[in-house]
Amino acid sequence: MKISRLTSAFVPAICASTCWFLFAASAGSPTSQLSADEPPLTREQEWQRQRQAKSAQLKPYRPGTLEAAALYIQNKRVLQKFAEGWKGFHPRLGGLSTGSGFAGGIRYAPRLSDGKLDFQTSGAVSTSLYQFYDLKLGAPRLFSGKLSTEFYSRYRSYPREDFFGLGPNSSKQDRTDFALEDSSYDVSAGWNWTRWLTTGLRAGYLKTNIGSGKDGRFANTETRFSPAVLPEIARQPSFYHTDAFFRIDYRDEALNTHAGGKYEIAYSYYDDLKLDRHTFRRLDAELQQHFPFLKKKRVISLRALASLSDTSAGQSIPFYMMQEIGGADSLRGYREFRFRDRNYLVMNLEYRWEAFSGLDMAIFGDAGKVAARRRDVNLQDLESDVGFGFRFNSIKSVFLRIDVAFSQEGARVFFKFAPIF
């Protein structure tokens, strides 16, 4: 009862004071400058009041973390700097032999004489201690771009290269490894007859060396294949070589081809200067044709690669200089270097279709073989695989290729930063 009385006495007071507070508060607010007798705000006044209210709380825009990072990259031109390099220095990622692990290094390519001279040198080391160093000096646009000349030198040290034995019947179980080291010094010149027709010559010196492989999971090559079978295991030759090539290339984009073709034939002569036991000749051919339809949103692409080698009597080809097939760029259902011999034939068929503007899909089939004799380079007893792939691309190039291939030796997945062809 006491509480009720107390309440009844206080409630009106509370109500009154609350009302007064409300009134006072509203009178102080920017939206209530008008008294009850004044007419309502006009539209113009209402909008201006909203602007006044916003004026009191102005602040600069503060982007979120992700947006701030994107702005930083854009404003500081991080991507352009990455592509352009720093004072001619560029990062070098990947690009060594498959199975070498992650490779990184530096490339130095200063801009000389407004692009009339091309100087590049680079070095890279992988997590499996593969090493690669090269140097290039060229004049790519002589005689109004008709003539290009180049000096190129390279040193490689690949400590765990795979070797499964020679011939088409080599076994997956015979996997061994060896260390390969070579140095080369080449000069070349090419003449661009037209935009699509080029011929050229190359000459150079190649010094090779092999040793015990460093991959502890597999036997060393020399323990399974004796020098009696592969004499080059004991002593390695050095070569003087000359090459000539003829190329027709009218693809729309070399690194993201949707139309056109490429036809190239090259002849090479390797003269063993050191041992006079490994002199050989080689003819390489590449045929590519791309058949677009539906405005290049669908493409059927064909490629055939063939290599034929021969030697004079008493000469042989070192196993590590024989042509090999298998891996991301030839027979994708097989390991890298899975088959080696003097001759080979590889055929690739791809159907590519655009999923969206940044991704092409592909289904493909590969077939190929190696052979010791030229007459065995035919369409019989081909190794084959099928698969599908994703090609993330820009207009000019495929920057990421993911291929999944299946063969009788299992499934293989490749992540490559370049197209297959």
Next chain:
Amino acid sequence: MECSEIHEFSSSQIPLARRQMRRSLCVFLSLGWTLLWTMPAFAQKFRRDDPIWQDNDNQNIPTPKKFTVADYYDFLENTFFRAGDKTRKRALNINTLGEVANSNWFTNRHGMHAMSLEELVRGPDRGGPTQEKKWQVVRNKQGGITPGFRIQDATRTTYQLKFDPLSNPEMATAAEVICTKLFHAIGYFVAEDYIVSFSRNQIELSPKAEFVDLVGKVRPMTDRDVNQILSHAYQGNDGRYRTVASKFIPGKLAGEYRYYGTRPDDPNDIFPHEHRRELRGLRVFSAWLNHDDSRSVNTFDTLISENGRQFIRHYLFDFGSTLGSASLFAQKPRAGNEYLWEPGPTFKSIFTLGLWVRPWIKVTYPQYPSIGNFEADFFEPQKWKPEYPNPAFDNLADDDAFWAARIVMAFTDDQLRAIVKTGKLSDARAEAYLTECLIKRRDKVGRYWLNQVNPLDEFQVRGNEVLFDNAATRFLKSVAEAESYQIQWHQFDNRKETLQPTGPKAAVTRKPLSIPAEAFDGPADGDSGARYAMLEISSQSSRHPKWARPVRVYLRKQAGQTSVVGVERD
């Protein structure tokens, strides 16, 4: 209301204290209600100054910090997160007639009052670069993808020069100029653009010319730099370069604007951009002109100083990727038909191994290098898309599109022909084709969007009658008038925003419509004494079922004068 409810529960059986409490509460609520009522009556639907035709968004503001949109972030945000308020609501910056008031975003031009042919052709231009003296090259072009540089003419006016790609002479420059004229006539702020041709000896390096390289490093510009840029530009048989000279937008660059939200540092910017009618409606204009690059990076905020005040004006910028042009090459067929990333078609294509073919892939384009890829037969205005989702475009409502479509339809065939001529295309067949496409696309825009709502418009009161027209029949030759109109008159209480029907619904076949005497018998506004009536009309047409969507027309009677004060479309 609350008070009467409490009284209903009041009885002698309830203790006194509780009754007193309730009485007190009742007094409190009454006071509170009165207070709210006497506060500025924001509930009022129509204000004294409605319909407003000028939005004075030019109040003096502190100098804002330059606001830059991160290009890739903009793509990611709008593609994968769908930024902005998606609430379905009427555009917020329209006046009570459903029109856009003039502001620093938009000026009613050709859609409101027909511009003369001369005005349309002149567009925003006030005089291009003079060629009496050599132009001074002051810097290479920054931003965008086309090659170019900045020059100053004899009057020291700065222009940015952009060129056509070698593969498509005249294409990008023509598209830029034609669309500049069109967007200007529509009502947007755009830069002055001029097609000019010049010989190499017309230009010389300014002693202070700078070259900003790809990584932002600044060095003195050389003749070799100029020649390098010109090597990417199309050169005519007469040795002259054709270019579009864009005059620098006046004021100080304040950045770009987003198609959602407002600038937190601009007090004049109070309407979220995704709810601004002229930005929602831009989708319709962009569809017509295939402005697929209509995104934030192609907007331009500039700080204007006028009469002692500084404020931001908002421009559309860079029309190189319009019509059949993609600036550096002919437009891709995807543009306008599909976003850069769209999961539906992508997965459909992946899982059918490409056997499902996107319909736009099959479209064929005539071979006009100066036009690029532009067509009108496959085009469907309602399905058109920019490069990636745009929050304002996503919010396009039928009444926004109706507003925009009427402006599009205001361009006659002859006017379009004259504007296309400003593109200075040397191939007469290409010019005729482009004009024909624009006319066909215009008609498709009108045929679709004018018929998604009840297209009655141009309401006015004459004497005691309401007159109106039908935008669809006015602009489209083949569209017949409605067979009848279902009408309903209401008294309208402007303070309470309540309606009181004045009689039964009626079907009429003739216009104008008489205003019944009792329509204005509702309560008067306290301040002005104005009384309001509302007429709801549905048009009956067997060929256009959406004409049945009602239009609500509000009339105001004040001091013996009756006028149309509001129009709303469902």
